[in-house]
Amino acid sequence: MAAFSFTLAKSSPSSVSSWTLSLPSFLPTTTRRRRHPKSVVVVSAAAAMNTKPTILVAEKLGEAGLQLLNNFANVDCSYNMTPEELCTKISLCDALIVRSGTKVTRQVFESSGGRLKVVGRAGVGIDNVDLSAATEHGCLVVNAPTANTIAAAEHGIALLTAMARNIAQANASVKAGKWQRSKYVGVSLVGKTLLVMGFGKVGSEVARRARGLGMQVIAYDPYAPADRARAIGVELVTFDEAISAADFISLHLPLTPTTSKILNDECFSKMKKGVQIVNVARGGVIDEEALVRALNSGIVAQVALDVFTEEPPPEDSMLVLHENVIVTPHLGASTIEAQSSHCTIMGDCNQEGVAIEIAEAVAGALKGELAATAVNAPMVPAEVLSELAPFAGLAEKLGRLAVQLVAGGSGVQSVKITYASARGPDDLDTRLLRAMITKGLIEPISSVFVNLVNADFTAKQKGLKITEERVVLDGSPGKPLEFIQLQIANVESKFAGAISESAEIKVQGMVKEGLPHLTMVGSFGVDVSLEGSLILCKQVDQPGIIGKVGSILGQGNVNVNFMSVGRTAPQKQAVMTIGVYEEPDTETLQKIGEIVAIEEFVFLKL
Numbered sequence: 148m149a150a151f152s153f154t155l156a157k158s159s160p161s162s163v164s165s166w167t168l169s170l171p172s173f174l175p176t177t178t179r180r181r182r183h184p185k186s187v188v189v190v191s192a193a194a195a196m197n198t199k200p201t202i203l204v205a206e207k208l209g210e211a212g213l214q215l216l217n218n219f220a221n222v223d224c225s226y227n228m229t230p231e232e233l234c235t236k237i238s239l240c241d242a243l244i245v246r247s248g249t250k251v252t253r254q255v256f257e258s259s260g261g262r263l264k265v266v267g268r269a270g271v272g273i274d275n276v277d278l279s280a281a282t283e284h285g286c287l288v289v290n291a292p293t294a295n296t297i298a299a300a301e302h303g304i305a306l307l308t309a310m311a312r313n314i315a316q317a318n319a320s321v322k323a324g325k326w327q328r329s330k331y332v333g334v335s336l337v338g339k340t341l342l343v344m345g346f347g348k349v350g351s352e353v354a355r356r357a358r359g360l361g362m363q364v365i366a367y368d369p370y371a372p373a374d375r376a377r378a379i380g381v382e383l384v385t386f387d388e389a390i391s392a393a394d395f396i397s398l399h400l401p402l403t404p405t406t407s408k409i410l411n412d413e414c415f416s417k418m419k420k421g422v423q424i425v426n427v428a429r430g431g432v433i434d435e436e437a438l439v440r441a442l443n444s445g446i447v448a449q450v451a452l453d454v455f456t457e458e459p460p461p462e463d464s465m466l467v468l469h470e471n472v473i474v475t476p477h478l479g480a481s482t483i484e485a486q487s488s489h490c491t492i493m494g495d496c497n498q499e500g501v502a503i504e505i506a507e508a509v510a511g512a513l514k515g516e517l518a519a520t521a522v523n524a525p526m527v528p529a530e531v532l533s534e535l536a537p538f539a540g541l542a543e544k545l546g547r548l549a550v551q552l553v554a555g556g557s558g559v560q561s562v563k564i565t566y567a568s569a570r571g572p573d574d575l576d577t578r579l580l581r582a583m584i585t586k587g588l589i590e591p592i593s594s595v596f597v598n599l600v601n602a603d604f605t606a607k608q609k610g611l612k613i614t615e616e617r618v619v620l621d622g623s624p625g626k627p628l629e630f631i632q633l634q635i636a637n638v639e640s641k642f643a644g645a646i647s648e649s650a651e652i653k654v655q656g657m658v659k660e661g662l663p664h665l666t667m668v669g670s671f672g673v674d675v676s677l678e679g680s681l682i683l684c685k686q687v688d689q690p691g692i693i694g695k696v697g698s699i700l701g702q703g704n705v706n707v708n709f710m711s712v713g714r715t716a717p718q719k720q721a722v723m724t725i726g727v728y729e730e731p732d733t734e735t736l737q738k739i740g741e742i743v744a745i746e747e748f749v750f751l752k753l
């Protein structure tokens with residue numbers, strides 16, 4: 148599998164506007180990325196700086212992960228920071244790694260001054276990271292979604308069995324010098340119905356283990372595939388069926404607006420009397436005050452909690468102090484194996500610790516590699532990325548070119564992209580191309596930097612309406628695209644020759660031998676490689692013009708790389724496209740403008 152580098156290089160760490168894009172770059176992927184061979188995204192990263200990036204590790208991370216990070220970055224391990232301290236430090240950091248104990252708020256992103264490029268969540272739940280703010284700031288968020296699954300599932304089972312047999316209460320009682328055998332009679336698990344709420348990675352591992360304990364397992368998860376449930380002997384049921392049938396409930400839902408307080412007064416009232424509940428997901432999925440009421444009324448007999456709405460919970464929490472509630476301090480992911488070493492899941496695949504998983508994801512993102520575990524950017528399969536890489540370069544160049552053709556004050560609002568391809572309409576993932584065109588359109592005229600993470604958001608913010616159209620061509624679908632065309636409507640152009648018959652600025656390009664080429668400006672067919680900079684001249688077609696312009700550029704010490712002339716008809720109008728590496732000085736450009744046959748010209752930086 149080839150990796151695709153989308154590196155944002157910065158000439159000075161303090162200036163956001165000086166990001167440039169290096170494309171394409173194919174790098175070998177590391178073998179560790181094998182777990183997610185298909186789901187990868189392109190990220191922006193502060194990689195191409197000569198200085199090492201700085202990574203702030205705000206919570207304890209396993210040694211193996213720290214070692215990996217230390218190999219290429221300055222690592223600042225500052226634990227137990229106040230929110231203010233975090234906001235102060237963050238402006239000096241390219242990446243931040245947290246667990247569940249750090250709130251990565253909008254203020255953190257705002258305080259970073261644009262330098263923060265990646266937030267790594269060393270675990271699954273990303274409810275402590277403000278994803279909207281991250282996306283708006285073009286900051287990638289990655290997590291470590293698999294390394295602590297088994298640890299969390301085992302903790303769930305540990306709490307389930309401990310709860311059913313009053314282990315915690317009985318232990319405290321014996322240590323207090325008592326011997327209360329009749330007080331701590333438990334309930335058996337075998338034959339009982341366990342409801343797993345959230346049949347994802349942790350939920351299904353809990354279900355598998357509970358089946359091994361002889362329990363009937365039902366699950367509530369409208370998004371879970373029925374065949375996966377069937378394969379481990381679990382029945383997927385509706386919410387109401389689930390709630391009323393369960394003897395035990397184990398929660399494994401992410402905290403989202405839909406799952407917030409999913410267990411509430413109404414729900415407790417429908418449960419079997421004496422139900423027992425385990426929560427190793429997130430405190431917020433239970434209405435904690437309603438749970439205290441349900442415990443006091445006897446509907447809920449026992450509860451085991453690893454997670455709380457507020458962590459740590461207040462010392463006088465009625466829930467924590469309740470005699471039928473056992474608690475642990477968010478220990479679900481806390482095993483040696485889950486945090487930093489290697490363990491084996493069901494004997495069939497090696498699982499690396501969270502620390503390694505997140506260190507690799509953050510390091511890779513900072514180097515501009517693919518991020519397999521991005522949570523706020525669209526997933527684009529790796530093979531699609533490598534195929535589209537040259538077209539991504541073309542897309543950005545066309546965007547840059549088109550926006551520079553707009554006359555000042557016109558205000559770009561409506562852009563139409565046409566993708567022409569011999570492939571079927573559904574066989575082209577255009578998100579990357581759209582992001583690159585957006586980047587090209589926006590970066591030359593603003594201080595915002597655009598990447599795959601924030602492209603759509605930034606376009607919306609700028610009031611830029613981008614529509615996409617597919618033209619299906621005859622022929623072999625061997626390459627993904629024949630050409631890309633960009634049209635900007637309702638604007639004036641500083642180069643009238645770029646206006647098409649339909650009164651829009653129109654540019655079109657294609658990839659030739661791996662390089663982006665401009666093939667049309669307005670109604671004029673041209674052919675120049677999109678490298679360096681361009682001079683577009685519109686003139687009356689007559690002999691000698693090319694020579695005149697060439698010699699003026701030569702006198703001005705400007706090397707001409709490419710030149711192409713497109714004309715409407717011989718002796719009529721023509722557009723000459725000249726590719727140059729050096730920027731001509733004002734005097735040279737003035738001399739070109741003085742050639743009588745030249746009606747207009749424009750210099751464009753790519």
Ligand SMILES: NC(=O)C1=CN([C@@H]2O[C@H](COP(=O)(O)OP(=O)(O)OC[C@H]3O[C@@H](n4cnc5c(N)ncnc54)[C@H](O)[C@@H]3O)[C@@H](O)[C@H]2O)C=CC1
Pocket residue numbers: 271272273292295296299344345346347348349350367368369370371399400401402403405406427428429453454477478479480481
């Ligand atoms: N206590 C701890 O230390 C740990 C806690 N966790 C927490 O456990 C939870 C689950 O983690 P994973 O299994 O890895 O995540 P996952 O994403 O694999 O599974 C979550 C499941 O919940 C389902 N779901 C989402 N919304 C739902 C809804 N409204 N109703 C019913 N089902 C819904 C999804 O379809 C998915 O199958 C997360 O909140 C995570 O943060 C995970 C690891 C350690």
Ligand SMILES: O=C(O)C(=O)COP(=O)(O)O
Pocket residue numbers: 246247248269270271272273295477478479480481
């Ligand atoms: O991965 C998760 O979602 C967890 O809850 C684990 O949290 P932690 O990294 O142990 O603070």
